[in-house]
Every structure is written in C-alpha cells, then in structure tokens.
Amino acid sequence: MSSELQGLYQEVVVDHGRHPRNFRQLEDATCTAEGVNPLCGDQLTLYVKMADGQIEDISFLGVGCAISQASASLMTAAVKGKNEQEALALFRRVHVMLTEGPSGEVPPEELGKLAVLSGVWEFPTRVKCASLAWHTLRNALQSESESTVDPVSTE
Amino acid sequence: MTALPSSALVPSSQLGEAGEASPNGRCAFDVEDLRRQFPILGETPYAKPLVYLDSAATSQKPQAVIDAISQFYSKDNANVHRGVHYLSERATEAYEGARAKVQGFLNAARPEEIIFTRGTTESINLVAQTYGKTHLGEGDEVLITAMEHHSNIVPWQMICAERGAQLRVAPIETSGELLLEELDALIGPRTKLVAVTHVSNALGTINPIRQIVDIAHARGARVLVDGAQAAPHLKLDVQALGCDFYALSGHKMYGPTGIGVLYGRSELLEEMPPYQGGGDMIASVSFESTTYNKIPYKFEAGTPDLAGAVGLGAAIDFLNGLGHEALAAHEHDVLAYGMEALSELPGLRLIGTAPAKASVISFLIDGVHPHDIGTILDRQGIAIRTGHHCAQPLMNRLGVAATARASLGCYNTRADIDALVAGLGTVREMFQ
Numbered sequence: 001m002s003s004e005l006q007g008l009y010q011e012v013v014v015d016h017g018r019h020p021r022n023f024r025q026l027e028d029a030t031c032t033a034e035g036v037n038p039l040c041g042d043q044l045t046l047y048v049k050m051a052d053g054q055i056e057d058i059s060f061l062g063v064g065c066a067i068s069q070a071s072a073s074l075m076t077a078a079v080k081g082k083n084e085q086e087a088l089a090l091f092r093r094v095h096v097m098l099t100e101g102p103s104g105e106v107p108p109e110e111l112g113k114l115a116v117l118s119g120v121w122e123f124p125t126r127v128k129c130a131s132l133a134w135h136t137l138r139n140a141l142q143s144e145s146e147s148t149v150d151p152v153s154t155e
Numbered sequence: 156m157t158a159l160p161s162s163a164l165v166p167s168s169q170l171g172e173a174g175e176a177s178p179n180g181r182c183a184f185d186v187e188d189l190r191r192q193f194p195i196l197g198e199t200p201y202a203k204p205l206v207y208l209d210s211a212a213t214s215q216k217p218q219a220v221i222d223a224i225s226q227f228y229s230k231d232n233a234n235v236h237r238g239v240h241y242l243s244e245r246a247t248e249a250y251e252g253a254r255a256k257v258q259g260f261l262n263a264a265r266p267e268e269i270i271f272t273r274g275t276t277e278s279i280n281l282v283a284q285t286y287g288k289t290h291l292g293e294g295d296e297v298l299i300t301a302m303e304h305h306s307n308i309v310p311w312q313m314i315c316a317e318r319g320a321q322l323r324v325a326p327i328e329t330s331g332e333l334l335l336e337e338l339d340a341l342i343g344p345r346t347k348l349v350a351v352t353h354v355s356n357a358l359g360t361i362n363p364i365r366q367i368v369d370i371a372h373a374r375g376a377r378v379l380v381d382g383a384q385a386a387p388h389l390k391l392d393v394q395a396l397g398c399d400f401y402a403l404s405g406h407k408m409y410g411p412t413g414i415g416v417l418y419g420r421s422e423l424l425e426e427m428p429p430y431q432g433g434g435d436m437i438a439s440v441s442f443e444s445t446t447y448n449k450i451p452y453k454f455e456a457g458t459p460d461l462a463g464a465v466g467l468g469a470a471i472d473f474l475n476g477l478g479h480e481a482l483a484a485h486e487h488d489v490l491a492y493g494m495e496a497l498s499e500l501p502g503l504r505l506i507g508t509a510p511a512k513a514s515v516i517s518f519l520i521d522g523v524h525p526h527d528i529g530t531i532l533d534r535q536g537i538a539i540r541t542g543h544h545c546a547q548p549l550m551n552r553l554g555v556a557a558t559a560r561a562s563l564g565c566y567n568t569r570a571d572i573d574a575l576v577a578g579l580g581t582v583r584e585m586f587q
Contacts (some may be wrong), residue, residue: 005530005581009527009585017527018586040527040541040545040557041556042524042526063556064524064556065525066527066586067526067527122529139291
C-alpha cells in the first residue's frame with residue numbers, strides 16, 4: 001500500500017468520514033449555506049449559529065466521499081468558538097496546507113487536528129473535496145451580511 | 156500481470172498499412188498480441204503496471220490508428236474537395252475513403268448517409284437542431300429513456316423548450332432493463348421522435364433497438380440511436396436495426412477524439428435544413444441567397460477533422476481485423492468473469508445487471524464512497540471512473556449519488572479483473 005495513500009486515509013480521516021462529528025441540523029442556525037462538488041457528488045448543508053460575533057454552534061448534513069465528510073467534521077470542531085475573522089484566517093492556513101503541502105508556509109503541525117488532512121496535497125483531484133466545507137463556511141458567514149448568496153460549487 | 160516493456164511493441168512497419176489486418180493473421184483471439192499494439196498499455200503509473208478499465212470514457216488507441224494520423228500529416232495533408240493539386244486529391248481520397256469505411260461498418264445503404272461530426276454529442280445536437288427544429292411543434296413529444304447520457308437528454312430539452320414540445324421518459328427496471336411495455340405506452344400520436352441509447356454507458360444494458368424501432372415506426376415516430384457505447388462492442392447494421400439516425404464517437408472505438416459520425420437515412424437528410432453555415436456546405440453563394448450543397452456536405456460546414464476521419468477509418472480496419480465474433484466472445488468472457496468475481500466480494504453491490512449487457516461493471520461498496528475507491532485504485536495503477544457518469548437522472552432513479560465503474564475494451568483480460576479484485580482488497584483494508 002503506498003505511503004501517500006496511508007497519508008491520505010489516516011485513521012482519523014476514515015473515522016471522521018464514517019462517523020462525522022456535529023452531523024445534524026441546527027434548529028436555531030442564524031445562517032446556512034449549501035456546497036456541492038459535482039465531480040464526485042459531494043453535497044453538504046452547513047448550519048451556523050452566530051452569537052456576539054462568534055460561532056457559538058456549527059453543524060452540517062450531507063453526503064460525500066470520506067475526505068469531504070472528514071474535512072467538514074474536523075472543520076466544525078475547529079471553528080466552534082471563533083469569530084468570523086479567526087475562522088476565515090484558519091481557512092487560509094488550511095488552504096495553504098491542502099495546496100502546498102509540507103513545504104508551504106504553514107507547518108501542518110500548527111493546525112492541530114486539521115493536520116490529518118495534510119496528505120491531501122499529494123492528490124490534486126481531492127483538494128476540492130477537502131476544501132468544500134471551508135468554501136461553504138465562507139459563504140455561510142457572508143450570508144449573515146448579504147441577502148442573496150449563490151450556492152458554493154467547487155467545479 | 157506484468158507491464159509490457161516498450162521493446163515488446165510490434166514496430167509499426169510490421170502492422171501493415173492502415174486498412175490491413177496484422178500480417179500474422181488472427182484466426183483465434185490473441186489478446187497478448189493485441190495488447191502489444193497499444194503502446195500506452197506499457198505505461199506504469201506510480202511505477203505500477205497500468206490496468207486500464209475506463210474504456211467507456213475513452214478507449215486507448217492501437218499503433219495502426221496513431222500511425223494513420225501521423226501518416227496523413229506526414230504525406231497526405233491538404234484541404235479537401237477544392238484543391239486542384241496532387242495533395243488535395245490524396246487528402247480527399249483519404250477522407251472520402253474513411254467515409255466509405257464508416258458506411259461499411261454501419262452497413263448504411265449509401266456513403267452520403269454518413270456525416271462526419273465532432274462526436275456523438277454533436278451528432279445528436281445536429282438532429283435536434285435540424286430535424287427537431289422543423290418537425291417539432293407545440294404539444295409534440297420526444298421520448299427518451301431513464302438511462303440516457305446527458306448528451307441524449309439536454310439537446311432534446313433545449314429543442315423541446317424552444318418549440319413548446321414535451322420531453323417524456325420511458326422508465327427502467329432497477330436492474331437497468333428498459334421497460335419496453337411502458338415505452339410502448341408512452342409513444343402517442345404526438346410522439347415525433349424516440350431517442351434511445353444502444354448500450355448504456357453507466358450500466359452496460361443493451362437495448363432492443365429493432366423492437367423499439369418497430370414500435371415507434373408503427374406510430375409514425377422516428378428513432379435516433381446513441382451508439383457511442385455500442386460501436387466498439389456490437390456488430391452494427393443500421394438497415395437491420397431500421398433506425399432513422401445513428402450517432403457514434405471515434406474515440407470510444409479505438410479512433411481519435413474530435414471525430415464522430417451521424418448516420419441518417421438519405422430521404423430524411425435531404426429534407427433537413429443545414430446545421431451550420433460556412434464553406435463546403437454550399438453549392439453557390441451570393442449576398443442575396445445561397446444554394447446548399449448536396450448531402451452529406453450540406454451538414455459538414457468548414458474544414459472537417461480530416462486526420463480524425465482517417466484515424467477513425469484506421470480504427471474500423473482495426474476492429475474488422477479482430478473479427479466481430481472472436482472479439483465478442485473475448486469481451487463476453489472477461490465481462491462474465493468480472494461480474495462473477497465482483498459479485499463474490501463482501502459488501503459489494505453491482506449496479507446494472509440486465510441480462511443483455513456489454514462491457515460495463517458498475518458497483519458500490521458499503522461504507523466507501525466511489526471517489527475514495529477510485530483514488531485508492533488509481534494509486535495501484537488501476538484506472539476506473541467514479542461519479543455520475545454524465546447520467547444524473549439515472550443515478551437519481553437508482554437512488555445513488557455516484558457509482559464506481561470499471562469498463563472493458565478489447566485489450567482487457569481476466570488478469571485485469573484479478574488486479575481490480577486485489578485493488579478492492581486494499582480499499583477494504585483501508586476502510587476497515
């Protein structure tokens with residue numbers, strides 16, 4: 001089995017993919033957004049509850065590959081309690097990790113649990129799967145301030 | 156199985172001219188000899204032997220096709236139908252020679268019934284935008300089936316919306332079989348055209364075209380057949396099928412990309428308006444009016460893909476050289492072996508189990524998304540397709556978001572299936 005494959009499908013990824021955390025509808029969400037990745041049919045709905053400028057609660061529902069489900073699951077855990085700027089700053093750092101790998105300017109170990117997705121950069125076709133939840137989060141946060149926001153598509 | 160070293164490739168000089176079978180003859184089906192004619196099968200992705208199981212997306216190309224294209228550009232290239240010079244005549248001969256080969260391949264009555272297009276998609280759009288535009292009115296109907304590729308759905312949606320016509324859909328069994336009685340019941344007095352795939356790209360189902368044609372013609376409806384997946388596998392005879400239009404793509408049948416065919420019965424083509432305007436499709440032009448060329452040129456505006464047509468001709472020679480019966484027996488053996496082998500894997504569900512099927516093995520594995528299956532197989536050198544296979548309505552009908560699909564070509568062997576099964580073992584390990 002190739003080491004890249006083992007790097008991509010680390011146990012934590014497989015576990016989060018199979019048993020995603022915060023996988024539910026949020027009844028009192030203040031904003032929601034839809035994301036789709038037409039290439040593999042990943043689809044998710046993100047629910048965010050903002051309070052005092054902070055992400056008080058966040059959850060998602062959807063179907064998709066292990067990478068997209070695990071990424072959404074890990075993201076919800078990572079951004080809970082952050083404000084919009086902090087969450088978007090984290091997205092920028094995750095994006096660097098996904099696209100530039102270990103030689104990028106963000107050492108994966110600084111990203112805590114999210115670092116289990118650091119193997120994705122070796123699989124360019126899977127970067128969209130891993131970043132879908134984050135793009136959707138950005139849309140959800142924008143929709144707080146704007147009236148109409150198009151659904152996210154990573155195609 | 157081992158990769159073929161490139162030194163084992165038969166030099167192109169021994170393959171004979173495009174148009175001849177290999178000089179060593181092929182009474183029996185010698186798949187190892189056949190594989191050596193496909194240079195790409197010697198590639199080693201991630202240092203693994205290539206196991207190519209994605210021929211329904213596009214087939215690989217034999218050396219004879221690669222050489223025919225190269226030779227056209229090296230020796231024959233000029234524009235067709237207009238030059239007075241030597242090369243133009245040679246190019247015209249090569250291009251019209253390719254048309255004659257397609258005519259033979261489809262057993263069309265006349266060469267002018269063969270129109271070169273960019274592929275099946277353009278062929279279907281051509282019929283929708285010409286025949287559809289002149290024959291569909293408010294309240295008329297076009298009937299398709301639930302297993303169509305997007306290319307046999309969207310062109311009809313577009314023309315139906317434009318003309319105020321209705322698109323209707325004949326249902327299928329969960330196994331992937333067409334419900335012929337339901338199709339029969341859906342053809343009414345307003346049905347102008349039935350557009351149906353010969354072989355489903357996502358399921359492999361072979362549809363009973365002759366029966367569909369008989370039902371449709373009895374009610375005065377025309378029939379277009381999407382033959383993209385059938386052309387590399389089935390013996391085709393448009394006169395025996397009785398269809399009005401037949402569309403195919405060169406690249407799915409060992410020919411190049413960018414070239415395809417629309418067959419149309421000549422009396423229909425004669426009365427259809429042109430598809431695109433431009434050079435070659437005209438008899439005479441003035442600023443006041445233009446007289447169109449005769450068929451097939453009326454539908455071939457602009458300089459066509461000459462080398463593509465020549466390459467397609469070489470692909471037809473290649474297929475003819477294999478011998479249809481030997482090819483069908485070999486492909487059936489590998490398909491049956493593959494269906495059996497995969498059906499025995501725990502947690503695996505085959506999608507598309509119609510009794511009449513060709514060359515497609517679609518499947519799902521419990522708890523593993525097809526895209527993850529595809530990535531894990533890819534790193535083992537095994538190329539499959541995952542996703543909705545450009546058939547989203549079919550996926551919805553079957554209640555799945557996507558499938559993994561292994562699809563076979565003439566060069567696939569039981570060893571490729573063994574490699575797939577071993578690769579799926581790694582998938583299971585990873586997701587245990």
